[in-house]
Amino acid sequence: MQDILQHINSVEGVIGSAIFSQKGEVLAHALPALIDAASLKKASELALECAHGLQISQTLDILDMRYSDGRIVVKRFPGALIFLLCAKNINLHVLAITLNLAIKKLQVTDEATGAISTAKGSGPAELPETSDGILRLPVSHLANKQASASFDSLGMIAVSQSTSQYITDFYKSAFNKLTLANAVAGTSGTFPVMVMKDMDQKYDGTIVVGPGIEKKLKVIEGDKVEVRV
Helix, strand or coil, X not given: CHHHHHHHHCXXXXXXXXXXXXXXXXXXXXXXXXXXXXXXXXXXXXXXXXXXXXXXXXXXXXXXXXCCCCEEEEEEECCEEEEEEECCCCCHHHHHHHHHHHHHHEEEEECCCCEEEECCCCCCCCCCECCCCCEEEEEECCCCHHHHHHXXXXXXXXXXXXXXXXXXXXXXXXXXXEEEEECCCCEEEEEEEEEECCCCHHHCCCEECCXXXXXXXXXXXXXXXXXXX
């Protein structure tokens, strides 16, 4: 769990993060040392009270509270809240992708106690691996096979708008082509990219490929590829 919080903290503009239970308990945190236990406990109680009052689980995806010198971002998921202390100019698009992926990695094992474990397994639920400066994202397919075959026939891959922004911010470079590499099979290729604005949120944090490119790279859905600009 601590590794996931540290990954969230790696997003530019995130100062610290924590996970609170539905009872307002601090389950884990990676916040600056100047924030003591009493302050963190008070923050958890206020965040929970605010979440309940605004019913963010039913109406809002993210609660974004802005102050003169910073922001507090709260995102709810089954059994708990993720609490973030952020700089005022943080890129919410990039943060949203990271949070969505992080939540898929967190699994509430006992809602009565608020215990949380890290989900195991591979595929889109995993966080991007970036420790060596290389972005790795899972491969996915469009549910609409005709649409998938259409951009595949042009030798193109697709990403959601949020994923495009994430890649741009990660490499600090705009792009219209991406190089994908399957390190296991030793295959790679450079492909034009189609940014799809109305793509379903489930595709955030993935690279959408058609059957032709999938065959070229020797990958299947869920496999991770190295992504380079």
